[in-house]
Amino acid sequence: MTDSERAVRPGKRERLVAAACELVYHQGVARTTLADIATAADVPVGNVYYYFKTKEDIIGAVVHAHAQRLTEAVDELERRHRAPKARLTALMHLLAERRDVIARYGCPYGTLCSELAKRAEGSDLLAAPLMRIPLDWAERQFRAMGRPDAHDLAVELVASYHGAATLSGTLGQPQIMAGQARRLERWIETLDPVGDAGSEPSH
Template sequence: MAKRNDKRDILVATAAGLFWRQGFTVTSLAHIATESGIPLGNIYYYFKTKAELARGVADIFVAETEDMLTEIVEADQDPRKRLLLLIEKLVHSLKSRVENGCPIALGIRDFRHESPEAAERAAEVFSLLIGFIGRELGRTGLRPSAALGTARNALAEWQGGIMLAHGLKDPTVLAESFRRMERLLVPTRG
């Protein structure tokens, strides 16, 4: 039998997938119960509302991003290599992003009305990524204001690439965005 935290984790993971594929508004707690195999009445033991569940999903976004950044920092000391590792990790999600868009951006947009706390929490992912990129660019000698601007540009490139690739159903659009991000963050020395 699954422990309490296991069921909670299953519910949050199921909700995250459904919110991403179907959208937050159309996904009901009944959909989540059916998909997770956990009876609807039991969901209320863990989450009183769909808004609380959205907060759990946003917490996953933040935790996964923090784990990814920690892994990158532990993998290498060189800031340029760290930035390349970040891009490599983002590339691994190319197929799912083309198919469904960005779950973080969708969460921010979709959670905003029913669960503003969840929207703000999901937006922390973008702040974490901008902060990481800015710090690493600063370690390469870039001025703080230039590093911050470049970090924001890189994130905008990634998000815009996801949106366009998803809309056009064309993975090459996002692949091109990753190449532009690499040139922006780790320019070749000439």
């Protein structure tokens, strides 16, 4: 390894979190061990405990990292697109672009939240805030469109694409995610500021 490579290599904690994010996404929380994470991060197992005392601590760091990425992603949509409809449509484009990886592993946020929600006490304290980021963001976009049913529409949107991600991952069919994303784009375009509060995409 050269001096320049050493200079830009992330620190041990950053490598551990990045490795944990990747492993948890690919094989789930239950199957991922601290030893797995240490090996993937090229960090001695004994050093892991300097940064994370328990597996729960590192899973918390994974959730925090995902939350940061989600927040950065929606903030980028805010910067790139002035209109709320354009932002929502752009999100659907991103989901369609990720159809292959979603079909293989599922949604990185949805699958993690589902797994955490099945665990013992306190799991909802980790999972719920992560799921609320896209839900609250979508609600703000619908509200900016003048929709009085913004919350219901946000729930419908998030539930629809997470359901499609689950189907894509279960059946290994990326076209399901791509098709649902396109259909949601068309649905978003039909919504007007004072539209029918009962207007929902068909499942």
